[in-house]
Amino acid sequence: MHRLYTRSPIAKIMWGIVTSLIGIITLLLVLVSENPRMEAQTLSWEGRSIENGATLFANNCATCHGPNGQGLLGRAPGLNSYYFFTDTGRLQDVGWVGSLEDYVRLSIAAGRPSKTDSQWPEVMPTWAGQYGGPMRGDQIEHLTNYVMNWRESALAQTPDEDPFQPFEDVFRPTEFQNTAFLLLSEEEQAAALEEYQARNIRSPQEIWESEACFACHNLEVNQVDYAGQNGPNFADLHERAGSRVADMTAEEYVYESIVSPRAFVVETYEEVGQMPENFAEKLSEDEIQALVAWLLDPDREVTEEE
Amino acid sequence: MGLQENIREKGVLGAAAAQADDVFTRLTAGIDAGEFRRMLQGEPPGRPNPRLKPHSEGFLLHIKPTYYHESVTRFTHTYRLGLLSTYLFIVETITGILLMIWYAPSPERAYVDMILLLTNIPFGQFLRDMHRLGAEAMVAIVTLHMVRCYLTGSYKPPRQFTWFTGVLLLVMTLFLSFSGYLLPWDQLAFWAVTIGTSMAEAVPPAVVGETVNLLARGAPDIGANGLLRFYLLHVLFLPLLLILFFFVHYYKVVHFGISLPADEEEVGEDTGNRVPADKRVYYLPDVLVDETSFLTVMTALLIVLTVFFFQAPLENIANPQSTPLHTVAPWYFYWLQGLLKIADKFIAGVLLPGVLLVLLMAIPYLDYNPSRRGKDRKVAIVAGIVAGVVMIIWSWMGTPEYAVEGAPAVEIVQDVMPEEGSGLAREMGYKHLPLGVWRTDEEYDVHDHEFNELLHEFNHAVDYYRRADPDFNAPVGILTITQDQPSLKKLKWEIMWFDAEGTPGDYEKTFWLHEDSLYWEQYGWKHLFTGYVADGWKSLSGAIVGE
Numbered sequence: 079m080h081r082l083y084t085r086s087p088i089a090k091i092m093w094g095i096v097t098s099l100i101g102i103i104t105l106l107l108v109l110v111s112e113n114p115r116m117e118a119q120t121l122s123w124e125g126r127s128i129e130n131g132a133t134l135f136a137n138n139c140a141t142c143h144g145p146n147g148q149g150l151l152g153r154a155p156g157l158n159s160y161y162f163f164t165d166t167g168r169l170q171d172v173g174w175v176g177s178l179e180d181y182v183r184l185s186i187a188a189g190r191p192s193k194t195d196s197q198w199p200e201v202m203p204t205w206a207g208q209y210g211g212p213m214r215g216d217q218i219e220h221l222t223n224y225v226m227n228w229r230e231s232a233l234a235q236t237p238d239e240d241p242f243q244p245f246e247d248v249f250r251p252t253e254f255q256n257t258a259f260l261l262l263s264e265e266e267q268a269a270a271l272e273e274y275q276a277r278n279i280r281s282p283q284e285i286w287e288s289e290a291c292f293a294c295h296n297l298e299v300n301q302v303d304y305a306g307q308n309g310p311n312f313a314d315l316h317e318r319a320g321s322r323v324a325d326m327t328a329e330e331y332v333y334e335s336i337v338s339p340r341a342f343v344v345e346t347y348e349e350v351g352q353m354p355e356n357f358a359e360k361l362s363e364d365e366i367q368a369l370v371a372w373l374l375d376p377d378r379e380v381t382e383e384e
Numbered sequence: 385m386g387l388q389e390n391i392r393e394k395g396v397l398g399a400a401a402a403q404a405d406d407v408f409t410r411l412t413a414g415i416d417a418g419e420f421r422r423m424l425q426g427e428p429p430g431r432p433n434p435r436l437k438p439h440s441e442g443f444l445l446h447i448k449p450t451y452y453h454e455s456v457t458r459f460t461h462t463y464r465l466g467l468l469s470t471y472l473f474i475v476e477t478i479t480g481i482l483l484m485i486w487y488a489p490s491p492e493r494a495y496v497d498m499i500l501l502l503t504n505i506p507f508g509q510f511l512r513d514m515h516r517l518g519a520e521a522m523v524a525i526v527t528l529h530m531v532r533c534y535l536t537g538s539y540k541p542p543r544q545f546t547w548f549t550g551v552l553l554l555v556m557t558l559f560l561s562f563s564g565y566l567l568p569w570d571q572l573a574f575w576a577v578t579i580g581t582s583m584a585e586a587v588p589p590a591v592v593g594e595t596v597n598l599l600a601r602g603a604p605d606i607g608a609n610g611l612l613r614f615y616l617l618h619v620l621f622l623p624l625l626l627i628l629f630f631f632v633h634y635y636k637v638v639h640f641g642i643s644l645p646a647d648e649e650e651v652g653e654d655t656g657n658r659v660p661a662d663k664r665v666y667y668l669p670d671v672l673v674d675e676t677s678f679l680t681v682m683t684a685l686l687i688v689l690t691v692f693f694f695q696a697p698l699e700n701i702a703n704p705q706s707t708p709l710h711t712v713a714p715w716y717f718y719w720l721q722g723l724l725k726i727a728d729k730f731i732a733g734v735l736l737p738g739v740l741l742v743l744l745m746a747i748p749y750l751d752y753n754p755s756r757r758g759k760d761r762k763v764a765i766v767a768g769i770v771a772g773v774v775m776i777i778w779s780w781m782g783t784p785e786y787a788v789e790g791a792p793a794v795e796i797v798q799d800v801m802p803e804e805g806s807g808l809a810r811e812m813g814y815k816h817l818p819l820g821v822w823r824t825d826e827e828y829d830v831h832d833h834e835f836n837e838l839l840h841e842f843n844h845a846v847d848y849y850r851r852a853d854p855d856f857n858a859p860v861g862i863l864t865i866t867q868d869q870p871s872l873k874k875l876k877w878e879i880m881w882f883d884a885e886g887t888p889g890d891y892e893k894t895f896w897l898h899e900d901s902l903y904w905e906q907y908g909w910k911h912l913f914t915g916y917v918a919d920g921w922k923s924l925s926g927a928i929v930g931e
């Protein structure tokens with residue numbers, strides 16, 4: 079037994095030196111392998127987050143968005159969808175300026191606040207605990223990672239495979255709300271839209287109603303409903319339009335006011351809710367011309383709705 | 385003597401050398417360069433012995449005795465276990481303070497901080513593994529130290545109080561380890577601590593139990609408050625308490641001297657602090673060299689074990705809503721968990737541990753046998769061995785091996801793909817899991833060795849429960865592997881069977897596995913790199929053999 083105890087200080091010091099070398103070499107091994115290790119760990123935690131997201135999705139979302147995220151007809155839109163992932167698709171249509179990942183995170187966390195204007199029988203529920211939902215922040219994060227992990231397969235979908243369902247909240251005509259349209263070049267899209275507009279010319283009054291000009295403008299002097307107080311009154315438009323801007327006829331001025339409203343801002347309206355700037359895209363040339371003439375017509379006819 | 389005179393007398397070089405020697409002597413608190421050299425060369429000290437000075441003048445060495453009895457410096461007398469306990473406490477303090485830099489004790493952050501530590505902090509995983517290994521080693525070493533003191537009878541007069549403070553230290557070590565257990569805020573931590581603290585509730589009367597529980601958890605259930613309280617216990621209160629009692633303990637050890645091997649003194653005598661001149665081994669340099677080299681070896685061992693053989697677990701984030709299958713306490717509390725399986729909470733969780741603790745503290749006062757010699761202490765030693773064996777049996781009963789079998793179908797899936805940790809399926813990994821439907825009642829001709837092993841294990845588990853459980857007849861296991869997303873496979877485990885009456889039953893469990901996922905068993909250096917090496921070797925040897 080006593081032989082275990084070594085008396086010689088030299089032997090002890092040698093043991094000390096040899097083992098410190100072993101310790102140092104081991105630490106050096108760790109040092110050189112730290113970068114790959116941290117990388118592998120990072121990937122691993124992303125992967126595990128996706129795994130967790132998959133479980134959460136199967137338990138909470140698949141009933142509406144389908145087991146593969148392809149949506150269910152008339153119930154909820156597809157997420158595993160080309161339209162959803164491509165830049166010119168869903169993001170552009172809802173006018174979201176952030177990244178798709180942020181859009182997904184926010185949609186899951188907050189849900190959709192109300193049923194107003196929703197084509198879906200049940201709204202997207204709120205999930206994040208901070209907005210009154212049942213989930214913790216990390217679970218929202220897992221779900222976001224899981225949904226975003228469809229990117230590769232979704233972007234590989236052909237128009238036929240995309241489980242797309244038209245959205246009513248999108249301005250683009252329903253017949254162009256599909257993957258086939260998104261896959262066209264910009265010129266082809268423009269041409270298709272132009273052709274569509276030529277096919278579907280609306281009367282000035284239809285435009286007035288469908289584009290909600292009435293929400294900001296009144297057509298008569300004494301029209302006093304709450305709507306229509308946000309912009310100038312048009313009862314006397316034909317009288318003042320011609321003299322508003324030098325070198326411009328009444329027609330040119332009204333046309334310009336619709337196509338680029340910021341060009342000439344009517345006094346006292348500098349601060350208030352401004353005229354939308356996208357009518358040039360929404361209306362065809364012919365429609366605008368007819369609208370201008372109609373607005374400037376002192377005897378314009380307005381047919382009452384039933 | 386002024387500097388100028390000094391230079392005049394000894395010349396510039398001589399004066400500088402004298403000055404340097406002076407500084408050296410001050411730093412070593414009394415040993416000049418010449419004496420230091422003689423010490424290294426193994427020559428005897430001058431007279432009066434200047435090597436005693438650091439003990440009386442220096443702070444660090446004043447707690448160390450100037451010399452030891454030759455017999456107690458033998459490795460096999462103490463095995464340096466007390467020293468090692470002290471050293472591990474220091475290792476824990478250092479690694480612990482470093483870990484505190486990246487840790488915040490709140491449920492929102494604790495778990496994320498653990499992940500950040502693993503993914504973004506160089507040496508982060510190393511620190512965490514070492515802290516965890518050090519903590520477990522400390523529990524083991526302190527216990528072994530107690531066992532050695534028991535076997536050498538060192539608790540006998542005059543060292544009763546040393547033993548008593550030792551028991552306090554053991555309790556604090558256990559609580560330190562246990563309070564640290566909660567901090568990662570994963571399922572393992574949360575449920576082990578939930579079960580552990582629930583015993584406090586059993587303290588009678590009910591008001592007291594509830595109050596103790598409330599004080600520890602900060603709320604009826606463990607949450608933000610409980611985490612904060614455990615954190616403060618772990619990083620502040622318990623360490624300070626342990627340091628205090630360590631000094632009491634150590635003062636007593638030095639005061640009485642370490643007990644001599646029993647057969648070197650008469651029965652009833654204690655000569656630990658009366659060392660004859662020819663038996664003295666001085667601290668400087670002999671014991672110092674001995675302790676330093678011993679601790680160097682231990683440090684290297686700790687590093688090697690940490691890097692190559694130990695990965696601290698990290699399960700999924702704590703979820704109060706779901707209790708994972710087979711929740712276990714840390715291994716040093718297995719005995720308690722075992723007891724809890726056979727007795728109610730009050731008896732097993734409060735009464736018995738309390739009695740055991742009092743007994744342990746009272747050993748020096750109960751054992752009136754004056755002799756420390758083994759052959760005179762047959763009863764004590766047999767009792768000690770019996771106690772040890774009982775502890776081991778209780779501990780075994782604490783493991784999931786004993787009396788917690790769930791339903792066979794649940795156990796089968798848990799066996800191949802557990803809820804937490806990796807298990808065989810995850811360990812083989814994504815690339816060895818071919819898409820398809822795999823049934824236990826059919827033979828497949830798959831050329832993937834690892835996957836075959838999984839199917840085999842699955843078969844084996846189904847078959848085992850078929851034989852073991854009369855309510856589990858003609859079972860079939862079906863594993864369906866599908867590609868759920870890019871880089872994400874879905875594994876659906878389905879078990880179908882008939883019970884004794886012939887009613888069919890089925891069970892289904894689905895897991896997902898991502899290509900890049902690692903589970904904590906796979907964090908090690910070994911796994912990361914030997915994986916590559918093994919794959920490389922396989923393809924190389926495959927190419928040579930011509931596959």
Ligand code: HEM
Binds near residue numbers: 464473543552
């Ligand atoms: C944190 C925990 C502890 C530390 C740091 C510690 C430290 C030490 C040290 C450094 C010694 C000097 C001799 C040696 O290395 O064996 C010692 C001796 C002793 N310890 Fe501990 N100890 C601890 C726990 C315990 C426990 C749990 C017990 C028993 C219940 C205990 C009982 C004793 C006794 C009786 C001695 C005197 C041994 C003798 O004189 O031969 N200690 N301790």
